[in-house]
Amino acid sequence: MAEQQDVISLSLDELYSLVRKALMHHGVSDRHADAIARVITQGERDECHSHGIYRLLGCVRSVQSGKVDPRAEPTVRDVAPGVLAVDAHHGFSLLAFEMGLPMLAEKARSQGLAAMAINRCFHFSALWPEVEAIAAQGLVGLAMNPSHSWVAPAGGTRGVFGTNPIAFAWPRAAGHPFVFDFATSAIARGDIELHAREGRPIPPHWAIGPDGRPTTDARAALEGAMQTFGGHKGSALAAMVELLAGALIGDLTSMESQAFDDGAGASPCHGELVIAIDPQRFLGGGYAAGQARAEGLFAAVVEQGARLPSQRRFEARARSMRDGVRISAALYRDVLELFDT
Numbered sequence: 283m284a285e286q287q288d289v290i291s292l293s294l295d296e297l298y299s300l301v302r303k304a305l306m307h308h309g310v311s312d313r314h315a316d317a318i319a320r321v322i323t324q325g326e327r328d329e330c331h332s333h334g335i336y337r338l339l340g341c342v343r344s345v346q347s348g349k350v351d352p353r354a355e356p357t358v359r360d361v362a363p364g365v366l367a368v369d370a371h372h373g374f375s376l377l378a379f380e381m382g383l384p385m386l387a388e389k390a391r392s393q394g395l396a397a398m399a400i401n402r403c404f405h406f407s408a409l410w411p412e413v414e415a416i417a418a419q420g421l422v423g424l425a426m427n428p429s430h431s432w433v434a435p436a437g438g439t440r441g442v443f444g445t446n447p448i449a450f451a452w453p454r455a456a457g458h459p460f461v462f463d464f465a466t467s468a469i470a471r472g473d474i475e476l477h478a479r480e481g482r483p484i485p486p487h488w489a490i491g492p493d494g495r496p497t498t499d500a501r502a503a504l505e506g507a508m509q510t511f512g513g514h515k516g517s518a519l520a521a522m523v524e525l526l527a528g529a530l531i532g533d534l535t536s537m538e539s540q541a542f543d544d545g546a547g548a549s550p551c552h553g554e555l556v557i558a559i560d561p562q563r564f565l566g567g568g569y570a571a572g573q574a575r576a577e578g579l580f581a582a583v584v585e586q587g588a589r590l591p592s593q594r595r596f597e598a599r600a601r602s603m604r605d606g607v608r609i610s611a612a613l614y615r616d617v618l619e620l621f622d623t
């Protein structure tokens with residue numbers, strides 16, 4: 283660890299160990315601590331600050347709230363040839379994902395397409411680590427989940443939807459997969475929280491304040507309602523996530539998750555839908571041609587100077603793997619204070 287004025291430099295190993303130790307200090311089991319520390323380290327490594335080490339504070343708060351079972355052992359259930367369900371038993375979601383992934387991949391390979399419902403999980407993380415793990419097996423990945431009802435529908439003023447991320451990954455023969463992962467709100471709530479922590483203003487299209495008017499005050503935004511991205515289009519996608527990753531899989535919508543929290547301040551508790559598709563099954567002998575077509579599409583994007591989603595992230599990853607990460611001294615202090623309670 284190296285300190286330089288208001289920034290602390292950590293290697294990825296140091297970061298991982300720090301997160302893991304803090305979680306275990308608060309009674310999180312080895313297996314959950316490993317899964318969480320891996321994903322938080324990946325978030326910081328890829329410079330996704332809203333879902334990096336900052337999330338450790340929320341994880342510990344969730345455990346302290348008494349809502350999460352930090353030692354819950356997920357159970358995997360084979361539901362149908364193309365469907366499985368993982369019950370997280372009110373633990374964090376990441377171990378449940380890891381435990382379900384082998385069966386999801388096996389079913390996708392045998393059926394061409396498979397879906398995994400993760401139920402009763404506390405969810406705080408970005409989704410790209412999950413769809414990237416699916417793409418690493420040569421499969422197309424799609425994942426989504428509700429959260430808390432912080433987001434107003436387009437044309438409304440009161441929260442109904444969660445920030446409801448949708449993530450997609452397409453495996454490529456060489457290099458990183460094509461990946462996008464975004465909230466269906468104008469921005470992740472974690473980003474507004476970071477603006478509020480640091481006293482920075484936000485763009486007016488991110489949220490409305492408690493008075494129902496657009497605001498640049500991050501604290502007012504957290505008390506008001508967030509906006510969807512792309513107006514009615516983001517609003518419809520957010521509703522789709524509530525339906526597919528809530529009603530369809532027998533789990534809570536964002537409004538229900540918020541009610542379940544009952545002011546405890548834990549991470550949202552709900553379900554997640556993860557879909558894997560095997561392009562070899564779909565394309566058979568045409569697999570190479572299908573891949574080539576996809577590469578033609580990506581080339582047409584980058585050739586004109588536009589960038590592919592996740593390119594910034596992959597560049598950040600290369601940098602962090604070489605140089606480690608730098609986090610603000612204020613955040614680092616907050617993390618160290620977790621060991622005092």
Ligand code: NDP
Pocket residue numbers: 330332333405406407408409410427428429445446447448449461462463464465466467468469470471473589590591592593594595596
């Ligand atoms: P952003 O708006 O920052 O980015 C979303 C995506 O767009 C990324 O894949 C990003 O790639 C890509 N992108 C950004 N700018 C460009 C560009 N100019 N050209 C091409 N692609 C671009 O994300 P959000 O704030 O919406 O979400 C951040 C994270 O929060 C996500 O990882 C999401 O999973 C997580 N989240 C989790 C929730 C949960 O319930 N667990 C709820 C809501 C969000 P790149 O990264 O390379 O910039």
Ligand code: PYC
Pocket residue numbers: 332405406407429445465469470471472473550
């Ligand atoms: O940043 O919106 C968010 C979020 C919700 C749950 C996890 N992240």
